[in-house]
Amino acid sequence: MNKNVERLYNGxxxxxxxxxxxxxMCPTLAVTTSATNAIGMGLSTMVVLIISNFVIxxxxxxxxxxxxxxxxxxxxxxxxxxxxxxxxxxxxxxNKSLGVYIPLIVVNCIILGRAEAYASKNDPVPSIxxxxxMGLGFTLGLFLLGAFRELLGAGTVFGIQIAPSFYEPIxxxxxxxxxxxxxxxxxxxxxxxxxxxxxNKMVEEGCASCAGCGTPGTENCDKKEEVKx
Amino acid sequence: MSxxxxxSSPHLRxxxxxxxxxxxxxxxxxxxxxxxxxxxxxxxxLVILMSVVTACGTEYVFDYIARRPNTLWDLSAVVTGLLxxxxxxxxxxxxxxxxxxxxxxxxxKCFFGGLGQNFMNPALAGRVFLLISxxxxxxxxxxxxxxxxxxxxxxxxxxxxxxLKMFLGFASGHIGVSVAALCVGAAYLIYTDTIKWKxxxxxxxxxxxxxxxxxxxxxxxxxxxAELAGGGLILGAFFMATDxxxxxxxxxxxxxxxxxxxxxxxxxxxxxxxxxGMSYAIITANLIVPLLDKYIIEEPWGVxxxxxxxxxxxxxxxxxxxxxxxRSALVLCLITAIAGxxxxxxxxxxxxxxxxNQMAAxxxxxxxxxxxxxxxxxxxxxxxxLEEAMAGDYYADGAYGKTRVNEVVAGTDASGNIVGYGLxxxxxxxxxxxxxxxxxxxxxxxxxxxxxxxxxxTAGMGMKADEPEWKAQFEGVKVDxxxxxxxxxxxxxxxxxxxSGASITSGAVVNAVNTGLDFYHNYIQ
Amino acid sequence: MSLFMxxxxxxxxxxxxxxxxxxxxxxxxxxxxxxxxxxxxxAVIFVITIASAVANLLYxxxxxxxxxxxxxxxxxxxxxxxxxxxxxxxxxxxxxxxYQALGIFLPLITTNCAVLGVALxxxxxxxxxxxxxxxxxxxxxxxxxxxxxxxxxxxxxxxNDVPGPVQGAPLVLFAxxxxxxxxxxxxxxxxx
Numbered sequence: 001m002n003k004n005v006e007r008l009y010n011g012x013x014x015x016x017x018x019x020x021x022x023x024x025m026c027p028t029l030a031v032t033t034s035a036t037n038a039i040g041m042g043l044s045t046m047v048v049l050i051i052s053n054f055v056i057x058x059x060x061x062x063x064x065x066x067x068x069x070x071x072x073x074x075x076x077x078x079x080x081x082x083x084x085x086x087x088x089x090x091x092x093x094x095n096k097s098l099g100v101y102i103p104l105i106v107v108n109c110i111i112l113g114r115a116e117a118y119a120s121k122n123d124p125v126p127s128i129x130x131x132x133x134m135g136l137g138f139t140l141g142l143f144l145l146g147a148f149r150e151l152l153g154a155g156t157v158f159g160i161q162i163a164p165s166f167y168e169p170i171x172x173x174x175x176x177x178x179x180x181x182x183x184x185x186x187x188x189x190x191x192x193x194x195x196x197x198x199x200n201k202m203v204e205e206g207c208a209s210c211a212g213c214g215t216p217g218t219e220n221c222d223k224k225e226e227v228k229x
Numbered sequence: 230m231s232x233x234x235x236x237s238s239p240h241l242r243x244x245x246x247x248x249x250x251x252x253x254x255x256x257x258x259x260x261x262x263x264x265x266x267x268x269x270x271x272x273x274x275l276v277i278l279m280s281v282v283t284a285c286g287t288e289y290v291f292d293y294i295a296r297r298p299n300t301l302w303d304l305s306a307v308v309t310g311l312l313x314x315x316x317x318x319x320x321x322x323x324x325x326x327x328x329x330x331x332x333x334x335x336x337x338k339c340f341f342g343g344l345g346q347n348f349m350n351p352a353l354a355g356r357v358f359l360l361i362s363x364x365x366x367x368x369x370x371x372x373x374x375x376x377x378x379x380x381x382x383x384x385x386x387x388x389x390x391x392x393l394k395m396f397l398g399f400a401s402g403h404i405g406v407s408v409a410a411l412c413v414g415a416a417y418l419i420y421t422d423t424i425k426w427k428x429x430x431x432x433x434x435x436x437x438x439x440x441x442x443x444x445x446x447x448x449x450x451x452x453x454x455a456e457l458a459g460g461g462l463i464l465g466a467f468f469m470a471t472d473x474x475x476x477x478x479x480x481x482x483x484x485x486x487x488x489x490x491x492x493x494x495x496x497x498x499x500x501x502x503x504x505x506g507m508s509y510a511i512i513t514a515n516l517i518v519p520l521l522d523k524y525i526i527e528e529p530w531g532v533x534x535x536x537x538x539x540x541x542x543x544x545x546x547x548x549x550x551x552x553x554x555x556r557s558a559l560v561l562c563l564i565t566a567i568a569g570x571x572x573x574x575x576x577x578x579x580x581x582x583x584x585x586n587q588m589a590a591x592x593x594x595x596x597x598x599x600x601x602x603x604x605x606x607x608x609x610x611x612x613x614x615l616e617e618a619m620a621g622d623y624y625a626d627g628a629y630g631k632t633r634v635n636e637v638v639a640g641t642d643a644s645g646n647i648v649g650y651g652l653x654x655x656x657x658x659x660x661x662x663x664x665x666x667x668x669x670x671x672x673x674x675x676x677x678x679x680x681x682x683x684x685x686x687t688a689g690m691g692m693k694a695d696e697p698e699w700k701a702q703f704e705g706v707k708v709d710x711x712x713x714x715x716x717x718x719x720x721x722x723x724x725x726x727x728x729s730g731a732s733i734t735s736g737a738v739v740n741a742v743n744t745g746l747d748f749y750h751n752y753i754q
Numbered sequence: 755m756s757l758f759m760x761x762x763x764x765x766x767x768x769x770x771x772x773x774x775x776x777x778x779x780x781x782x783x784x785x786x787x788x789x790x791x792x793x794x795x796x797a798v799i800f801v802i803t804i805a806s807a808v809a810n811l812l813y814x815x816x817x818x819x820x821x822x823x824x825x826x827x828x829x830x831x832x833x834x835x836x837x838x839x840x841x842x843x844x845x846x847x848x849x850x851x852x853y854q855a856l857g858i859f860l861p862l863i864t865t866n867c868a869v870l871g872v873a874l875x876x877x878x879x880x881x882x883x884x885x886x887x888x889x890x891x892x893x894x895x896x897x898x899x900x901x902x903x904x905x906x907x908x909x910x911x912x913x914n915d916v917p918g919p920v921q922g923a924p925l926v927l928f929a930x931x932x933x934x935x936x937x938x939x940x941x942x943x944x945x946x
Contacts, residue, residue: 180927508939
C-alpha cells in the first residue's frame with residue numbers, strides 16, 4: 001500500500017486515536033454532547049494537526065533534542081491561536097459552544113503525541129498524511145460518540161429530530177456523567193469483541209503524561225513504572 | 230467412607246446471613262408499601278411490581294449471560310427494586326421504574342462484580358439516574374387527580390403544612406410516603422439488629438442541628454417535624470444509608486458517614502431548589518466509605534490470614550484499636566477538611582441569622598428613628614461604600630473630629646419600599662468618651678431624629694442631651710448639616726442649641742449627626 | 755461571590771474533572787493507588803495555584819494593556835512549562851524528600867489540560883488576582899478530592915469479581931460516571 005494511504009488507514013482505523021489509542025480524552029468527553037460540536041472540534045483539531053505535523057517534520061533536523069517539547073508546544077500553540085482567531089471571526093456559534101476546548105487543543109495528547117512519535121522522525125509529506133489520517137480518525141470517533149449521545153440523550157442528530165415521538169430522551173447521556181457511561185460501554189463492547197485497545201493498559205499502568213503517549217509503551221510510561229515502586 | 234467436613238476455625242454461626250437480613254428489610258418495608266398502594270391506588274402497585282420484576286430479571290439474565298451462579302436467593306435485588314419504587318412518584322409512566330431498576334442493578338451492581346461488590350447504593354443510583362434523565366416526570370407528584378404540590382414544596386414557599394398528615398402519610402409524595410409506617414419498619418430492623426443504628430442516629434442529629442440553626446423555622450417543633458417527615462429523609466436514613474454493602478464497617482466510620490449525610494441533606498434542603506437532596510447526600514457519602522474503611526482500624530477479633538505471622542502477646546497488648554499511626558495524618562486531614570467545609574457551610578448558612586442578631590442590638594433605636602419601617606436590612610452596595618469610607622480610623626480623616634459611621638441599615642415597609650435609613654454613628658469626643666446614636670433619615674432626605682444607644686455623660690448636664698425636648702431639635706428638618714449654637718436661641722432649622730453647661734457633649738452629638746448626614750449625601754443619595 | 759464560596763464552587767459545583775473534563779488522562783491513569791493519587795493531587799494544587807497567580811499577573815500587567823490578549827494561549831502554556839521546570843529544580847535542591855514524593859509528577863502536569871484550562875477560565879470569568887488564585891486553588895482541591903475518592907474506590911475493588919469485558923477501562927469509567935452523578939447534586943446548589 002502506498003505509504004501515504006497507509007497513513008490514512010492507520011489513523012482512521014488501525015490506530016484510531018479515540019477508540020484504540022485513547023488520546024485526547026478531555027475534548028472527547030467534553031464536546032461530544034452533540035454531533036455538530038463533535039465535528040467542529042474534530043475538524044479544528046485536524047487542521048492544527050496537519051499543519052503542525054508538517055511544520056515539525058520540516059524543521060525536525062533543526063530543533064535541538066533537549067528543547068523539543070517546548071519547541072513543539074510553541075509551534076502548536078501558535079497554530080491553535082490562528083485557528084482560534086479564524087473561528088472567532090467566521091464560525092462564531094461553534095466557537096461559543098466549544099469554548100475553552102479550542103485553546104486546549106494545545107495540550108491535546110494527539111497533537112504532541114504524533115509530533116513526538118511520527119512527525120519528528122519522518123518526511124513532511126507522509127507526516128501530512130499521518131496528520132490527515134489521525135485527524136479524520138479523531139473526527140470520526142468524536143462524531144460517532146456525539147451522534148450517539150445526541151440521539152439517545154436528546155432524540156436529535158445535528159439538531160434534527162430523528163427519534164420517534166414516543167421516545168423519551170435519556171437526558172443523562174448528554175450531561176457530564178453520561179460521557180463516562182457511553183465511553184465505558186463502547187470500550188466494554190470492544191473488549192467483548194476482542195478488539196484490543198490501549199485503554200485498559202492506560203488505567204492500569206497510569207500513563208499520566210500526554211506527550212509521551214503518542215505510541216503505546218513509551219519512555220515516559222516506563223519512567224513512571226520504575227519510580228512507582 | 231463418607232467425607233468428613235473438615236474446615237479451619239473460626240466458625241461463627243449466627244442467624245445473620247445476607248438473605249436473612251434482606252428478608253428482614255423486605256418485612257420492614259411492607260407496612261409502608263401497603264400504605265402506599267392503599268393511598269395512591271393501583272398504578273402505584275404497578276410501579277412497585279415493574280421495579281421489583283425488572284431488578285430481579287436483570288440480575289437473573291446477567292447471571293445467565295455471564296455464566297455465573299444465580300444470586301436471586303439473596304433477595305437483595307428484591308430489596309433494591311422495592312426501595313427504588315418506594316422513592317418514586319406514584320403515577321410515573323412504567324418505563325421509569327423499568328429504566329431505573331435496570332440501571333441500578335446492571336450498572337451499579339453487576340458490572341462491579343455482583344453481590345456485595347457495589348460501592349454505591351443501587352436503588353439511589355437508579356433514582357439519581359432517573360432524576361437527571363427524566364427530570365419532568367420525576368417531579369410530578371400528582372395522583373388520581375390530586376395536585377402534586379408536596380408538603381416540602383409548600384413549606385419552601387412559606388405555606389403551612391400538617392405535620393401529622395405528613396407523618397401518617399396522608400399527603401402527596403413518593404410511594405413510601407408514610408413516615409409512620411417506615412418508623413414501624415425501622416424499629417423492627419433495630420430490634421432485630423439488622424441495621425447499623427449509628428448511621429441514622431448521626432444523620433438525624435446533624436440534620437436537625439443544622440436545620441435548626443440555619444433553617445427559616447429554626448428549632449420550632451412543627452418546622453423540624455415537617456423537615457424530618459418530608460423529602461424521603463426517614464426512608465433514606467433508615468433504609469438506604471444503612472445498606473450493609475455500601476456503609477462503613479467501623480463504628481467511628483458509621484458516625485462520620487451518617488453525620489456527613491445529615492449535613493449534606495441539610496445543605497441541599499436549604500440551598501438547592503430541589504427536594505431530592507437526600508438521594509444525592511447518600512450517594513456522595515458512599516464515595517467516602519472505602520477511605521473510611523481503609524484508614525479506621527478496629528480491634529481485630531479473628532485470626533489472621535493463612536501464612537501471616539501473628540504479633541506476639543506483648544505486641545498485641547500494646548496495639549490498641551484506633552487509627553493506624555502512619556495514616557493518622559491523612560485521616561486527620563480528611564476530618565479537618567470535612568470539618569472545615571462543614572463549618573464554612575454552617576457559617577454561610579448562619580451568616581444571615583448572625584447579621585440579624587447584630588442588628589437586633591440597635592433595632593430598637595432604628596425603629597424609633599425610622600417610623601413606618603417594618604424591616605431593616607443591610608444593603609450590600611451601601612455596606613461596601615461604608616467599608617471604603619471607613620478605611621481609616623475616623624470618618625473623612627477626622628473632618629468631624631473623632632467620628633465613625635458604624636453601620637447603615639435600610640428600613641422598608643410591608644411592601645418592600647424603602648421608607649428611610651438608619652445610620653449608627655459614633656463620636657469619641659463626648660465629655661465622658663464614646664457617644665453612639667442612631668440617626669434616622671427618611672427616604673426624601675428629611676432627618677427623622679436621633680436615638681442614643683451609647684451615652685455616658687454627666688448626669689444633669691451632658692445627659693440632658695438624651696431628653697426629648699433637646700433631641701426634638703433634630704426632628705423633621707431637611708438640612709445638609711447642623712451647627713452648634715452655644716449661646717442658645719436658635720431660630721434656623723440647622724442650628725442646634727447647646728445643652729447649657731454641656732457644650733462638649735452637644736458638640737460631639739452634632740458632629741456625629743453631621744458625619745451621618747455627610748455619609749448619606751455622599752454615598753446614599 | 756465571597757472567597758469561600760469561590761472555593762466551594764470551584765471544587766464541588768464545577769468540579770474540574772467530573773464536570774469540566776479537564777485532566778482526564780491523569781485522573782484515570784494515576785488513580786489506582788490512593789498514595790500516588792494524593793501526591794499527584796498535592797503537586798497539582800501547588801502548580802495550579804502558582805500558575806493561576808502568574809498567568810493572571812501576566813495577563814493584567816502585560817497582555818491586556820498592550821492589546822495582546824490573543825497571545826494568552828501561547829504565553830500561558832510557556833509560563834506553565836517554565837514554572838514546572840523551575841519548581842522541579844527548586845524542589846530537587848531544597849527538599850529531596852518532597853522531590854521524592856512529588857517530583858516525578860511535575861513534568862506530567864505540564865500537559866495536563868487542567869492547568870491551562872484554569873488559567874484560561876480565570877481570564878474568561880474576569881477574575882482579579884486574588885480571585886484567580888483562590889479559584890485555581892479551589893479547582894485543584896476539587897481535582898484532588900475527585901482523584902483520591904476514585905483511588906479509594908478502585909483500591910477497594912481490587913478483589914472484585916468483575917465480568918471480563920468490564921475489566922480495565924470500562925470499570926473505571928463506570929465508577930467515574932457514578933461519581934459524576936453524585937457530584938451532579940452540587941451543581942444544583944445556589945450558594946453565595
